[in-house]
Amino acid sequence: MKQLLLALAAVIATTTFAQEEDLFDLLDEGENQQITFATFKGTQLINAATNETPGEGVLQYVIAHRFGSFNDDYLYNFFGLDNAQVRMQLDYGVTDRLNVGIGRSSFLKVADSFMKYKLIQQQSGTTPIPVSITLHSTLNYRNARYTDGIEHDLTDRFSYMHQAIIARKWNRSLSTVVSPSLVHFNLVPTANDPNTTAHVTLGARYKLTNRMALTGEGTLLSNREFSGGERFTTPIAFGVDIETGGHVFQLHISNTRAMNAPYWMARNPYSVSNGGLFLGFNISRVFTIKE
Amino acid sequence: MKAFLSIFALTISLSASSQQYITRQGTLSFDAGSPLEDITATSNSATAVYDAADGKLGVQVLMTSFQFKRALMQEHFNENYVESEVYPKAVFKGKFDDGRAIGALTIHGVTQDVNVPASLKEESGTAHLLVEFEATIEEFGIDIPGAVANKIDKQAKILVDCKMQSR
Incomplete structure (x- = not known):
């Protein structure tokens, strides 16, 4: 009996000692679910939107320029600066997931508003989520006068873009985005032309250092040729992101000049082959309004 | 003799199992701010x-669990400073001995020996660990660019406040 007791005690004691040995292992057994951060530096890749939004209580101001083309009296126009297209944007992080904003562009004097919502966030840990999905919608109003001599309704001036931004950060350097999108113009050249067109944006960024990254994007489109003889091209752009504290500088070269999604995505008349190549930049600055 | 031994073994096994404490909701905060910039963050996970029998003490925190007041600062902390994707956690492994926490502290993949004053109070099934100390950011290989050097305190004040339950 005594022997049995001794054996039992020894077993219990050993188990406990074994547990002690593993005390530090307990540290690793806890919660390890992590939301992937900083898939992209900015809320925009170049022209295309990324899955990112400013955090809650953050006001963001973005100023963007698209300079004149290289073959349009380039030096006379001071490297295209003299005929730059400009867009300004002000947006706010209502919550960490919801972002709303307004913008004004010199291209066709388009005013816009947009909403972005982080539906799913990429996560690692015990229940990993492989991608982030952000929903993004823009409403655009053309203020520019029509020159076709026809009386236009107010509704003619509206266009829309809706998209699901599917992003993945593969590792700390490489992030990619695939964004199926729909563009709708209330007014199209003829009744034979589609009001709604489908598009897919493909984009990527590769970080060179902690504060610098290369970016690139291109957008496939469903309808290139319209009945009026217009032909629209595939928008492409390459750039570099430079981050300094509260600013992100994005310098790039692209074949587009418009900065509102329906126009650069679905109505881009320029192509590199006939000199349609433009330098441009986006600069964003964030202000924490609510801490 | 055998009886004595068995009682002895039993005592050890019982006492050992009742002298271990754990929490997964400990508070860990730091302040690396300066008059120019308020840089504080807190993790509540x-x-x-702690093992009262031999004084073994371990503390671990996920870097991404630190909450900053500013979203951008939090992103910069994780992406540019502590590089959370490569070094996801900070760990202390050591002992509590006579009012001091002595052991190895690993942050940003760099391990440094620490020996700092600490308090650990055991009370009715709980153990309350309280440590306040300073760590030199550079010693952990965390790079501070010149442009922001005067905004960040090179000595980060770290506060550990963990109420552990016996397990």
Whole structure:
């Protein structure tokens, strides 16, 4: 009996000692679910939107320029600066997931508003989520006068873009985005032309250092040729992101000049082959309004 | 003799099992701010373990669990400073001995020996660990660019406040 007791005690004691040995292992057994951060530096890749939004209580101001083309009296126009297209944007992080904003562009004097919502966030840990999905919608109003001599309704001036931004950060350097999108113009050249067109944006960024990254994007489109003889091209752009504290500088070269999604995505008349190549930049600055 | 031995073994096994403490909701905060910039962050999901029998003490925190007041600062902290994707956690492994926490502290993949004053109060099934100390950011290989050097305190004040339960 005594022997049995001794054996039992020894077993219990050993188990406990074994547990002690593993005390530090307990540290690793806890919660390890992590939301992937900083898939992209900015809320925009170049022209295309990324899955990112400013955090809650953050006001963001973005100023963007698209300079004149290289073959349009380039030096006379001071490297295209003299005929730059400009867009300004002000947006706010209502919550960490919801972002709303307004913008004004010199291209066709388009005013816009947009909403972005982080539906799913990429996560690692015990229940990993492989991608982030952000929903993004823009409403655009053309203020520019029509020159076709026809009386236009107010509704003619509206266009829309809706998209699901599917992003993945593969590792700390490489992030990619695939964004199926729909563009709708209330007014199209003829009744034979589609009001709604489908598009897919493909984009990527590769970080060179902690504060610098290369970016690139291109957008496939469903309808290139319209009945009026217009032909629209595939928008492409390459750039570099430079981050300094509260600013992100994005310098790039692209074949587009418009900065509102329906126009650069679905109505881009320029192509590199006939000199349609433009330098441009986006600069964003964030202000924490609510801490 | 055998009886004595068995009682002895039993005592050890019982006491050992009742002298281990753990929490997964420990508070860990730091302040690396300066008059120019308020840089503070808090995590409420630090894990702490303590064995009263031999004084073994361990604390671990996920870097991404630190909450900053500013979203951008939090992103910069994780992406540019502590590089959370490569070094996801900070760990202390050591002992509590006579009012001091002595052991190895690993942050940003760099391990430094620490020996700092600490308090650990055991009371009716709980153990309350309280440590306040300073760590030199550079010693952990965390790079501070010149442009922001005067905004960040090179000595980060770290506060550990963990109420552990016996397990």
